[in-house]
Amino acid sequence: METKMIRLTILGGLAATAIAAAAIVVSAPVSAQGPAPAGGFYDLSGEYAPRYHEDQPERIPGPEIADYLGLPISEAARVHGDSWNASILTLPEHQCKPHPADYAPRGPANLRIWKELDTASQRLIAFHTHISWQAPERTIWMDGRPHPPEYAAHTWQGFSTGRFEGDILTVTTTHLKLGWIRRNGIPRSDLATLTEHYYRHGDVLTLVSIINDPVYLTESFIRTTNWVADPRQQIAPYPCDAVVEIDRPQGVVPHHLPGTNSFIPEFGTKHGIPIEATRGGAETQYPEYQLKLQSMPKPQK
Amino acid sequence: MRGFGLGVWFVLTVVGAVVATGVTPKARAQQNQAPAPADLRVMPVQGSVYMIVGAGGNIALQIGDEGVLLVDTGLAQNADKVVDAIRKLTDKPIRYIINTHVHADHTGGNEAIGTLGSRVAGGNVGAGAGVGAGIIAHENVLNRMSAPTGEQAAAPFSAWPTDTYFTKKKELHVNGEAIIIEHQPAAHTDGDSFVHFRKSDVVSAGDIFVTTTFPILDAQRAGGINGIVAALNRLIDITIPKEKQEAGTYVIPGHGRLCDEADVVEYRDMVTIVRDRIEDLVKKGRTLAQVKAARPTIDYDGRYGATTGFWTTEMFIDAVYNDLSKKK
Numbered sequence: 361m362e363t364k365m366i367r368l369t370i371l372g373g374l375a376a377t378a379i380a381a382a383a384i385v386v387s388a389p390v391s392a393q394g395p396a397p398a399g400g401f402y403d404l405s406g407e408y409a410p411r412y413h414e415d416q417p418e419r420i421p422g423p424e425i426a427d428y429l430g431l432p433i434s435e436a437a438r439v440h441g442d443s444w445n446a447s448i449l450t451l452p453e454h455q456c457k458p459h460p461a462d463y464a465p466r467g468p469a470n471l472r473i474w475k476e477l478d479t480a481s482q483r484l485i486a487f488h489t490h491i492s493w494q495a496p497e498r499t500i501w502m503d504g505r506p507h508p509p510e511y512a513a514h515t516w517q518g519f520s521t522g523r524f525e526g527d528i529l530t531v532t533t534t535h536l537k538l539g540w541i542r543r544n545g546i547p548r549s550d551l552a553t554l555t556e557h558y559y560r561h562g563d564v565l566t567l568v569s570i571i572n573d574p575v576y577l578t579e580s581f582i583r584t585t586n587w588v589a590d591p592r593q594q595i596a597p598y599p600c601d602a603v604v605e606i607d608r609p610q611g612v613v614p615h616h617l618p619g620t621n622s623f624i625p626e627f628g629t630k631h632g633i634p635i636e637a638t639r640g641g642a643e644t645q646y647p648e649y650q651l652k653l654q655s656m657p658k659p660q661k
Numbered sequence: 662m663r664g665f666g667l668g669v670w671f672v673l674t675v676v677g678a679v680v681a682t683g684v685t686p687k688a689r690a691q692q693n694q695a696p697a698p699a700d701l702r703v704m705p706v707q708g709s710v711y712m713i714v715g716a717g718g719n720i721a722l723q724i725g726d727e728g729v730l731l732v733d734t735g736l737a738q739n740a741d742k743v744v745d746a747i748r749k750l751t752d753k754p755i756r757y758i759i760n761t762h763v764h765a766d767h768t769g770g771n772e773a774i775g776t777l778g779s780r781v782a783g784g785n786v787g788a789g790a791g792v793g794a795g796i797i798a799h800e801n802v803l804n805r806m807s808a809p810t811g812e813q814a815a816a817p818f819s820a821w822p823t824d825t826y827f828t829k830k831k832e833l834h835v836n837g838e839a840i841i842i843e844h845q846p847a848a849h850t851d852g853d854s855f856v857h858f859r860k861s862d863v864v865s866a867g868d869i870f871v872t873t874t875f876p877i878l879d880a881q882r883a884g885g886i887n888g889i890v891a892a893l894n895r896l897i898d899i900t901i902p903k904e905k906q907e908a909g910t911y912v913i914p915g916h917g918r919l920c921d922e923a924d925v926v927e928y929r930d931m932v933t934i935v936r937d938r939i940e941d942l943v944k945k946g947r948t949l950a951q952v953k954a955a956r957p958t959i960d961y962d963g964r965y966g967a968t969t970g971f972w973t974t975e976m977f978i979d980a981v982y983n984d985l986s987k988k989k
Contacts, residue, residue: 453897511917512704514924617941
C-alpha cells in the first residue's frame with residue numbers, strides 16, 4: 361500500500377511534468393514582449409473553481425515536514441527546509457503574507473480573470489487575476505511594456521508580461537519577493553523567474569508554471585494546475601489582521617539549529633519512504649528514480 | 662494599478678560608480694581604486710522622496726518648496742553626477758544633507774555637494790550657516806571624520822557634519838514633512854542613523870540594511886552583529902505595510918533595490934538565524950575554523966554570499982565569530 365502510494369505520487373508528478381514538457385516551450389525571455397494584437401485573442405476572462413486532485417496532499421492538508429520528494433532543490437534549499445520551524449508563521453510580520461504568484465494557484469485558489477481594454481482602440485492592455493486565499497491580485501501586462509529595472513521594488517505577485525502563442529497565454533514574471541516552493545520551508549528566492557502558460561480545453565483551464573531559481577533550484581521546476589469554469593462563483597473577501605499569537609521577546613525568529621530538527625525522518629517513517637528519497641533533489645523527479653527507490657532501505661516504523 | 666506603485670521610473674544617463682564601502686583596510690584600499698563605470702539612476706519612491714542609485718551607496722532625495730534634502734551623498738568622484746541628477750528634477754537650493762554613517766561611499770560627496778548648497782541662516786542657527794548645506798549626522802560620524810588639533814583628519818573640514826546629535830534621535834520638519842533621524846547603536850558602525858520621512862512614509866536605512874550582501878560589520882568602528890539585529894527589528898517597528906504585508910512604508914537600503922517591510926523581515930530572519938547558529942557554536946567552544954566548516958550561512962550563500970570582492974562570506978563569518986567571542 362505504501363509502496364503503491366509512493367509510486368502514484370511520483371508517477372502523478374511525472375505525468376504532469378511530461379505533459380507540460382510536451383505542451384510548452386520551457387524558456388521565455390524576460391525582456392519586453394510585443395504589444396497584443398488589435399485583432400482577436402483568446403479571452404480567458406471568467407470565474408474558475410479549482411480542482412485539487414493533482415498534488416492534493418500537499419495543496420490542501422499541506423505538506424508534511426521535510427517532505428522534499430520530487431523537488432529539484434539545491435543543498436541550500438534543503439538546509440533551509442531543515443531549519444524551518446512552522447512557528448515562524450505565528451510572528452505578526454509573517455501572518456498576512458499572501459501566496460506569491462507562483463504559489464497562489466496551489467492553495468485555496470478560486471480564480472477570477474478579467475481583461476482590461478483601451479477604451480479608444482479596444483486593444484488589450486492587461487489581464488488581471490484575483491485568487492481567493494489572501495486575495496492576491498495580479499496584473500499581466502499585454503501592451504508590450506518592459507520589465508522594471510533591477511533596483512525597483514519586488515512584490516508578492518511580481519511584474520508580469522504576457523503574449524499569446526496561438527491560444528496559449530504565456531506569462532513571464534520577474535521582481536518576485538522571496539517566496540516558497542513548498543509550504544514546509546523550501547524557499548524560492550527573489551532572483552527567480554516564473555514562466556506560465558494558460559490554456560483552455562472547453563471549460564477546463566490549465567496552468568503550466570515553470571520556476572527557474574539560481575539559488576534554490578538546480579533545474580526548472582514544472583507544475584500543472586487546473587480549474588473548471590464556474591460562472592456562478594462568488595469569491596468572498598479575505599481581509600487579514602496580524603495579531604500577537606505568542607508573547608515573545610522582540611526579535612525571536614523560530615528556527616531549528618542544525619542537527620536539532622527531530623522531525624526530519626517523520627515523513628519517510630510514516631509512509632515507508634526511504635529517507636534519502638524524502639530529501640528530494642532533481643533526480644527524484646525522473647522515472648529512473650523508481651528503480652533506485654526499490655533498492656533503498658525503507659525506514660522502520 | 663497594484664504592484665510597484667512607483668509611477669514611472671526613469672533613468673538619468675550619467676556615468677556613475679560602483680559600490681565601495683570603507684570597512685576593513687582591504688576594503689578601504691579598494692575604495693580608493695577607480696570605480697567601474699555605471700549608470701546613475703533616479704527613481705521616484707513615494708511622496709516627495711526619490712532614490713538615486715549608482716553613485717556609491719544609495720541616496721535618498723527629498724524635494725519640496727523649501728529646497729532639496731539629501732540622505733547621503735555617494736562617492737566623492739560621483740558628486741558632479743549627483744548634482745546633475747538633482748538639477749534635472751529641481752533648481753531649488755540644497756538645504757540639508759543627512760549622513761546615515763561615516764563611510765566614504767555615503768559621505769564622499771559631502772564636500773562638493775554641500776558647498777553648492779545653502780542652509781537658511783538666522784535665528785539661533787550659527788554664523789556662517791548660510792554658506793553651504795547643513796550636514797547632519799550622529800556625533801560619532803563627526804568624530805570619525807575629524808581629528809584632534811594637529812592630527813590628520815579622515816575627511817576635509819568642509820565634508821564634516823555641521824550639526825550632530827548624541828541622543829536617541831533628532832527631529833526636523835522640512836518641505837512640509839516631519840523627518841526623524843534615529844541613532845542605531847553599534848550596528849554597521851557606531852554612528853548609524855535611520856532617516857524616516859514620516860509623511861512620504863519612506864525610511865532611508867543606510868548600510869544596516871542592504872539587499873546585496875550579508876550585513877557588513879565594521880568592527881573597527883564598533884559595529885556588531887547584535888546591533889545590526891536590534892536595528893533591523895527597530896526598522897520592522899517603524900515600517901507599516903499595507904494589507905497583505907506589502908508596500909506601505911518603503912525602505913531605501915544602503916545598497917540594492919527598493920524594499921518594504923516584508924523584505925526587511927526576510928533579511929532580519931536570515932541575519933538572526935545565522936547569528937543564532939554561530940552563537941550556538943561559539944557557546945560550544947568551537948574554533949573559527951570549525952565554525953566555517955559547519956557552513957552556518959549555506960542556505961543564504963547563493964543569495965548574499967561572495968567568494969571575492971570587498972565583503973566575502975568568509976569575512977562575514979569572521980566578523981560575527983569575533984564579535985560573539987568577545988568577552989562581555
